Amino acid sequence: MMGKQYETVIGLEVHxxxxxKTKIFCGCSxxxxxxxxxxxxPVCTGMPGSLPVLNKQVLDYAIAVxxxxxxxxxxxxxxxxxxxxxxDNPQNYQISQLYLPICRNGWVEVETSGGKKKIGIxxxxxxxxxxxxxxxxxxxxxxxxxxxxxxxxxxxxxxPDMRNAEEVIAYLEKLRLIIQYLGASDCKLQEGSMRADINxxxxxxxxxxxxxxxxxxxxxxxxxxxxxxQGETERQTELLEAGKEVVQETRRWDDAKxxxxxxxxxxxxxxxxxxxxPDLTPVRIDDxxxxxxxxxxxxxxxxxxxxxxEEFGIPDYDIEIITNSKRMADLFEETTAICGQPKKVSNWxxxxxxxxxxxxxxxxxxxxxxxxxxxxxxxxxxxxxVSTNVAKEVFEKMFLENVDPRAYVEENGxxxxxxxxxxxxxxxxxxxxxxxxxxxxxxxxxxxxxxxxGQTMKAMQGKADPGTVNRLLKELLS
Amino acid sequence: MANVISDETIExxxxxxxxxxxxxxxxxxxxxxxxxxxYIDKLNELDTTGVEPMSHVFPVENVFREDVVTNxxxxxxxxxxxxxxxxxxxxxxxxVE
Numbered sequence: 001m002m003g004k005q006y007e008t009v010i011g012l013e014v015h016x017x018x019x020x021k022t023k024i025f026c027g028c029s030x031x032x033x034x035x036x037x038x039x040x041x042p043v044c045t046g047m048p049g050s051l052p053v054l055n056k057q058v059l060d061y062a063i064a065v066x067x068x069x070x071x072x073x074x075x076x077x078x079x080x081x082x083x084x085x086x087x088d089n090p091q092n093y094q095i096s097q098l099y100l101p102i103c104r105n106g107w108v109e110v111e112t113s114g115g116k117k118k119i120g121i122x123x124x125x126x127x128x129x130x131x132x133x134x135x136x137x138x139x140x141x142x143x144x145x146x147x148x149x150x151x152x153x154x155x156x157x158x159x160p161d162m163r164n165a166e167e168v169i170a171y172l173e174k175l176r177l178i179i180q181y182l183g184a185s186d187c188k189l190q191e192g193s194m195r196a197d198i199n200x201x202x203x204x205x206x207x208x209x210x211x212x213x214x215x216x217x218x219x220x221x222x223x224x225x226x227x228x229x230q231g232e233t234e235r236q237t238e239l240l241e242a243g244k245e246v247v248q249e250t251r252r253w254d255d256a257k258x259x260x261x262x263x264x265x266x267x268x269x270x271x272x273x274x275x276x277x278p279d280l281t282p283v284r285i286d287d288x289x290x291x292x293x294x295x296x297x298x299x300x301x302x303x304x305x306x307x308x309x310e311e312f313g314i315p316d317y318d319i320e321i322i323t324n325s326k327r328m329a330d331l332f333e334e335t336t337a338i339c340g341q342p343k344k345v346s347n348w349x350x351x352x353x354x355x356x357x358x359x360x361x362x363x364x365x366x367x368x369x370x371x372x373x374x375x376x377x378x379x380x381x382x383x384x385x386v387s388t389n390v391a392k393e394v395f396e397k398m399f400l401e402n403v404d405p406r407a408y409v410e411e412n413g414x415x416x417x418x419x420x421x422x423x424x425x426x427x428x429x430x431x432x433x434x435x436x437x438x439x440x441x442x443x444x445x446x447x448x449x450x451x452x453x454g455q456t457m458k459a460m461q462g463k464a465d466p467g468t469v470n471r472l473l474k475e476l477l478s
Numbered sequence: 479m480a481n482v483i484s485d486e487t488i489e490x491x492x493x494x495x496x497x498x499x500x501x502x503x504x505x506x507x508x509x510x511x512x513x514x515x516x517y518i519d520k521l522n523e524l525d526t527t528g529v530e531p532m533s534h535v536f537p538v539e540n541v542f543r544e545d546v547v548t549n550x551x552x553x554x555x556x557x558x559x560x561x562x563x564x565x566x567x568x569x570x571x572x573x574v575e
Contacts, residue, residue: 020545027548036566038551045556057545078533085496087570100533133573136564142574143567146556271494281541282533 005205006240008233009213010168010198011160014175015153016185017129017193018061024128024152025052025095025280032191036145044128044150046090052279054079058152059102059283061184062126063293065154066103068178068300069121073290077102078282079126082272087144088130096155098274101125102283108178110170119171120159129153160199160210165226172196172222180326181298186365189220196225201246202236211236212246216260218253228253232260304329312342318350325364328353334371339378348374352392356399369398377405384465387457390414416463420472423456423464427472430455441477449473481515483508 023030026043042050066073077100081093106121131149133142156175162168176187176194187194201213216232219225231253236246251260299307301323308319322332328349335345357364377395380386386394386409394405394414409415430452431438440448449470456469488508492499499507553566562569 022543022545022547027543027546029547029549035551035553037553037556037568038566039549040556041549041552042556045559047559053541053543055545056542059542076533083494087568087573134567135572135574136569140572141562141564141569142572143564144570145567271490273494276533278535281536281538284539 004241006202006233006237007205008163008200008202008229009160009210010162010164010200010229011213012156012158012162012168012171013197013199013215014156014158014172015195015197016065016156016175016179016187018058018152018154019183019185020055020057020061020152022055023150024055024058024126025150028150030151034147036143037147039147040149044090045146046092046149052095052277054280054283055152058126059285060293061152061182062102062124062154063285063290064182064297065156065179065184066106066124067290067294067297068182069103069106069108069124069156069175071103071106071121071124073285074100074102074104075285076100076282077285079277079280080274081277082127082274084270084272086130087142088133088149090131090144090146090149094128094130095277095280096127096274097125099276102154108171108174110167110174112166112170114166117161117167119161119167119174122157122159124154124156127153127155160201165229168196168198168225168229169222172225177301177324177326180365181300183298183326188363188365189222192220195220198225198228198232200229200232200236202233202240204240211240212248214246214248215250216253217250217263218255221255224253224255227255227258228260231258235260312336312346314342314346318346321354322346322349327364327367331367331371331374335374335378338371338375341378344378344381345374348378348395352395353399356396360400368400368402370402373398373402373405380405380409384416384468385409386414386416387462387465389457390416390462414463416465420468423460423468424472424476426459426464427456427469427476430459431473431476438477449477481512481519483511483515487511 020030022028023039023044026041028039028041028044031039043052063073077097079095080098082096082098083093085092101123103124104122106124107118108121109116109118111117129148129151131144131146133144135142158171162171172189172194179185179187179194185193189195196219198216198219199213200216201211203209203211214232214236216228219228232251239246247262250263252263253260304323305319308314308323309316322328332342332345332349336342339345353367356362357367377391377398380394381388381391390409394403394408397403397408398405434452434455437448437451441452452473453466453469456473457464457466460469485504485508488499488504488511491507491511492504557563557566557568560568
């Protein structure tokens with residue numbers, strides 16, 4: 001008998017930490033990595049009588065993301081309280097949006113091996129992040145740091161439009177690109193500035209009705225997401241095959257053990273008793289406001305790619321990689337604007353930059369060198385002031401510490417010797433010291449010259465232009 | 479129209495509010511809640527056809543702050559509100575999900 005065919009149905013809830021300077025409802029800093037509770041005040045620690053005031057930048061970012069994701073913007077929106085007790089939530093409610101979220105009914109288009117597909121966005125709402133709970137190793141207590149409490153988040157809720165891990169990852173990549181291009185967040189899964197919860201159910205292929213879904217949390221890499229989808233699909237399919245029911249519950253993915261376990265089932269599901277927050281006034285977004293945000297929308301990736309093809313004449317593959325990160329694209333454009341040599345800029349980004357990023361596990365967003373310095377390095381090579389090998393060495397230093405390449409070359413005596421007299425003298429010495437290679441070369445072994453060039457470069461400590469050395473050698477040996 | 483609050487409801491509401499009620503308190507709460515619901519029913523007698531639901535009691539909209547850091551480190555004072563303190567953090571009963 002043929003086994004039944006099953007289909008996986010996936011919807012995502014994506015939380016994104018917005019890149020504001022201050023928290024959503026108070027003037028505390030959102031800077032990462034401060035000493036515990038040094039970015040706190042009565043508002044974000046939920047003290048009675050304190051009053052929240054909405055950060056306007058949060059609205060601007062949320063609207064911009066909504067517009068980029070083809071959403072309707074709710075022109076009259078407000079905040080609600082979601083009530084639950086947990087020590088990371090000092091107010092005993094989270095300020096969120098239930099009834100009138102800021103954005104609704106959008107979509108983004110993704111491309112996978114299965115072709116292009118629109119993924120629907122049900123809504124985007126604004127809310128505040130919770131504090132961080134740390135479990136004490138020595139005593140039977142937990143410790144709370146409220147620095148994260150009140151950091152602004154948007155939650156992007158998709159429709160159940162995805163069918164496999166590839167689509168999920170393409171969707172997340174698309175959101176990441178949109179949001180990074182907007183500058184609304186750095187969207188780092190590993191660091192938690194982008195978090196994805198996966199709602200997954202399995203149903204018999206061809207049926208309309210959705211199966212019972214589970215929600216999976218704690219997914220902090222694309223790899224973990226792919227494995228969790230695989231694991232949960234198998235788990236649910238096996239249950240259905242065995243004639244058992246899937247229990248609606250929240251599951252936590254353990255990436256080390258490659259399995260998920262139930263956190264809480266629907267039976268003791270929280271009753272959040274949402275109600276409008278009386279401390280915050282409603283928000284009315286007029287046409288002028290929307291127009292202002294629309295006018296400020298950046299050029300997104302698709303448009304950027306088309307323009308690069310027109311304007312810069314660099315390979316499609318380079319364009320693909322460079323535009324895959326806003327930071328990389330900015331570096332490319334700014335450096336090209338200074339030096340006017342797109343191909344050379346692209347070569348540095350595609351070659352040494354990617355290599356060092358991989359080696360040092362650096363995200364494009366964390367690249368430190370400035371466009372000015374990369375342009376200077378390109379100029380140094382053009383002027384033949386440094387050889388290619390020295391340039392790579394300087395670049396590495398620049399990549400790690402954003403050193404000024406001109407100053408660095410000067411200070412470390414790396415400048416190529418352009419004084420031909422001095423170079424000629426060294427070449428003569430090399431010729432005198434290597435009679436065999438000279439003989440080989442004269443005897444017709446063209447390759448022997450490579451060795452002599454190498455010897456000369458070594459004697460010059462790399463500070464010579466190999467082209468010039470080559471020319472001088474040929475001249476002196478002919 | 480008298481509302482009656484069941485034992486299950488008062489038990490559930492108690493759990494949500496993290497309250498442990500004595501039998502006497504439960505009875506008193508049941509009566510109070512029933513009275514409140516009766517009052518809401520009274521309000522429901524009003525014809526509100528065509529009246530837009532109110533979102534806020536004050537006729538105020540769009541109260542915002544600019545995205546500028548105005549608060550410095552006030553940890554010492556903030557921690558005075560903590561039930562206990564350790565390593566600059568609030569000490570709470572062990573909580574593991």
